[in-house]
Amino acid sequence: MKENVIIIGGGVAGLEAARQMLSLGLRPIIVEQSDHLGGHVACWHRLFPDMTPARELVAKLVESCREANIFLETTVQSINRLKDGYAVMLSNGVNILSRAVLIASGFKLFDAAKKEEYGYGVYDHVITNRDLENWFAGAEDLRIPREPKVFGFVHCVGSRDIKAGNTQCSKVCCMTAIKQAIEIKEKFPGCEVFCFYMDLRLFGKKYEDFYLNAQRDYGIRFIRGRVSEVSETIDGRVQVKAEDTLSGKPLKIQMDCLCLMAGMQCNPSATSIADMLHVEVDTDGFLRSKDNIYSILESQKPGIFFAGACTGTKTVPETVAEARAAALSIFNYLSR
Amino acid sequence: MMEFGFRLSPSSTIDLDRADLSLYRKIERLEPDMKTCMACGSCSATCTAGQYSGMSMRKVILGLQRGTDVSGMLSCCMLCGKCTMVCPRGINTRHLILSICRTYEKK
Numbered sequence: 001m002k003e004n005v006i007i008i009g010g011g012v013a014g015l016e017a018a019r020q021m022l023s024l025g026l027r028p029i030i031v032e033q034s035d036h037l038g039g040h041v042a043c044w045h046r047l048f049p050d051m052t053p054a055r056e057l058v059a060k061l062v063e064s065c066r067e068a069n070i071f072l073e074t075t076v077q078s079i080n081r082l083k084d085g086y087a088v089m090l091s092n093g094v095n096i097l098s099r100a101v102l103i104a105s106g107f108k109l110f111d112a113a114k115k116e117e118y119g120y121g122v123y124d125h126v127i128t129n130r131d132l133e134n135w136f137a138g139a140e141d142l143r144i145p146r147e148p149k150v151f152g153f154v155h156c157v158g159s160r161d162i163k164a165g166n167t168q169c170s171k172v173c174c175m176t177a178i179k180q181a182i183e184i185k186e187k188f189p190g191c192e193v194f195c196f197y198m199d200l201r202l203f204g205k206k207y208e209d210f211y212l213n214a215q216r217d218y219g220i221r222f223i224r225g226r227v228s229e230v231s232e233t234i235d236g237r238v239q240v241k242a243e244d245t246l247s248g249k250p251l252k253i254q255m256d257c258l259c260l261m262a263g264m265q266c267n268p269s270a271t272s273i274a275d276m277l278h279v280e281v282d283t284d285g286f287l288r289s290k291d292n293i294y295s296i297l298e299s300q301k302p303g304i305f306f307a308g309a310c311t312g313t314k315t316v317p318e319t320v321a322e323a324r325a326a327a328l329s330i331f332n333y334l335s336r
Numbered sequence: 337m338m339e340f341g342f343r344l345s346p347s348s349t350i351d352l353d354r355a356d357l358s359l360y361r362k363i364e365r366l367e368p369d370m371k372t373c374m375a376c377g378s379c380s381a382t383c384t385a386g387q388y389s390g391m392s393m394r395k396v397i398l399g400l401q402r403g404t405d406v407s408g409m410l411s412c413c414m415l416c417g418k419c420t421m422v423c424p425r426g427i428n429t430r431h432l433i434l435s436i437c438r439t440y441e442k443k
Contacts, residue, residue: 200374212425215372219364221401224375244350246375246398253352 002027003334004098006088008076008273011039012316013104013308013323015061018068020327026334029069029096031076031088033269037062039106045136047316048179049206054137057316075269079276085303086277100303100330101277103287104323105270107309110158110166110262117229118154118260125238125257126230128157129173132180132259148191148256151184152240153177154227155197159263168284170263171313174201177261178214185218193220194253196227196242204315223251230258263313270310277304286312297326305330355403359439363400366435369427373397379419379429385412393419393429396436407440 003026007014010032018028036042038058047054077089085099112120112128120126127135127143135141155177159170174197181193200222202208214220225242233239238258244251266286274280274287279299282288287310290298297306307326308319364370379393380386389412399406410433419429 211374212372215374216368219371222374244402246394247350247402249348249350251350251352251402 004029004096005100005102005330005334006031006086006096006098007102007104009039009104009106009267009270009308009310010034010037010070010072011104011106011308011319012041012057012061013106013310013319013326014039014102015058015065016320016323017102017104017307017327017330019061019064020324021330022065022067024327024331026327026331027069028065029071029098030065031071031074031090033073033075035073037065037070037072040109041316043130043137044133046179046183048175049204049210051179076273076276079273081277099334100305102305102307102326102330103270103273103279103299103310104307104326105267105273105310107264107313108267110164110170110265112157112260112262114164115157115161115260118157118227118258119230119232119238120260123230123232123238124236125255126260127257128260128262129176129180130262132184136180136183143257145256148184148188150192150194150253150255151181151188152238152253152255152258153181153193153195154258154260155195155200156226157260157262158265160198165285166263166265168263168286168313169201171201171203172315173261173263174199175204175207175210177259178202178207178210178220180259181220182210182214182218185220193218194255195220195222196240197222197224198226204317225251264309266310277301279304282311284312286310297322297329303333305333350402352402357401357403360400360403362439363432363436366439367428367432369425370397370400370432372425373427374425376424378422378424382418382422384416384418385414388412393433396433400436406436410437410440 005026005028007028007030010030014030021028041054042058044054075091077091080087086101088096125143158164177195185193202211225245227242229241231239238255241252280288289296289311305326307323375394377394385391391409391412396406413433417430
C-alpha cells in the first residue's frame with residue numbers, strides 16, 4: 001500500500017514536494033488553509049530573473065499534482081505523536097495517520113502599516129510590493145496614478161529592523177524592487193524611478209545584471225539611505241525624506257507614488273503547528289532546523305521535515321530545490 | 337546696521353524637486369556609462385590628487401546627480417587616468433571628466 005505523507009501548505013514548496021512524492025510512489029496529502037493552490041506566487045505577476053509568468057509555474061505545479069489528495073480551506077486542528085508517526089486531525093474532520101509530516105507553510109508578508117512613518121493605509125499613494133505585483137497582474141488600484149512622473153521604492157520595509165521584530169534580511173526584495181522598477185519604467189518611460197536602499201543584496205544568478213540594466217538602460221536612480229518618514233503634500237503627492245548617506249546630507253523629494261518593499265516573516269500558522277509538534281522556533285522567528293548547513297530540511301523531531309520559507313526567507317528556485325530534497329529525504333526516511 | 341550676532345543657517349537638505357539637473361542630463365547623454373556608477377569609491381581611493389585636494393570622482397558623479405557644482409573638484413584632476421583603470425564598471429572616468437569640463441565651459 002502506498003504510504004501517506006501529510007504536506008502542510010499548498011504553495012510552491014508543498015506542490016513541488018507532492019509532485020516528487022507522487023513520482024517516488026508515495027501518497028501526498030496537501031492541507032492548504034486558503035482557497036487556492038500556489039500560495040503567494042499564485043498572486044505574483046512575473047518572476048525574476050527570466051520574467052516567467054508566475055501563473056505558468058503555478059499551473060504547471062498544480063497540473064502535476066492532480067493525483068495528490070488536496071484539501072483547500074482546511075487547517076490542521078491537532079497533531080498527536082504516535083509510537084511510529086503522527087495522527088493529524090484536520091478542520092474538516094478528516095483524520096490522517098502518517099509516519100512523516102512535511103511543513104511547507106511558507107512566509108507571511110510583513111504588514112507595512114506597522115511602519116507607521118511610511119503611511120501605508122493612511123496616504124493615498126503609498127502601496128506595497130504585493131499591491132504593485134497585483135496591479136501588474138491586472139488588478140485595479142486607484143492609488144497608482146494614471147501617469148506618474150516620479151515613482152519611488154523603499155527597500156527593507158520590516159526587514160533588518162529589530163523594532164519591527166525582524167532582524168533578518170528578506171533577501172528577495174532588493175531584486176523584486178529592481179524588477180518592479182524596470183516594469184514601471186517600461187509602462188511609463190517618462191517616469192523618474194528612485195530606489196532607496198541600505199545595501200543592494202543581489203546575490204542570485206543574473207541579479208547583478210538586472211541592477212546594471214536598471215541603471216544603464218532604464219536610468220533608474222539608486223539613493224543609499226533608508227527613508228525616515230513620508231508625508232502627504234497639500235496636492236496629495238507623497239513627500240519622502242531620507243538621508244542621502246553618500247552625500248552625508250538630508251534629502252527630500254516629492255513623488256506620485258511610493259512602493260514599500262515589505263519583507264518576509266514566518267507564517268503564524270507555521271508557528272502554531274510548531275507549537276503542536278513541540279518543534280522549536282529559531283531566534284529569527286522561523287522554524288528551527290536540525291542544523292543550518294547539512295540538515296536544514298530536518299527538524300529536531302523524527303519524521304517532521306521542512307521545505308521552503310518556513311525555515312527562513314527563500315527565493316522561488318531555492319524553495320523548489322528544497323521541496324525536491326525534502327521529498328527525497330522523506331522517501332529515504334520511510335524506506336529505512 | 338546693528339550686528340546682533342544671530343545668523344540664519346542655510347538648510348543643507350538636498351531638495352531633488354528643486355535641484356537643477358540640466359547639466360547632469362547633458363552629460364548623461366554624452367556619457368551614458370556614468371549611469372552605471374555604483375559609488376564603490378575605487379576611483380576616489382586611487383586618485384593621485386584626491387588626498388591633497390579633495391578631488392573624488394565618486395563625489396563628482398554624485399554631485400552631478402544632485403545638481404550641485406563640482407567644477408572646483410574637477411580643477412584638481414591631473415588626468416592621470418588611474419581611476420579609469422580601477423573602475424569595476426568599466427566607466428571611462430577620464431573621458432567623463434573631460435566631457436564634464438567641456439560641458440562646463442559651454443555653459
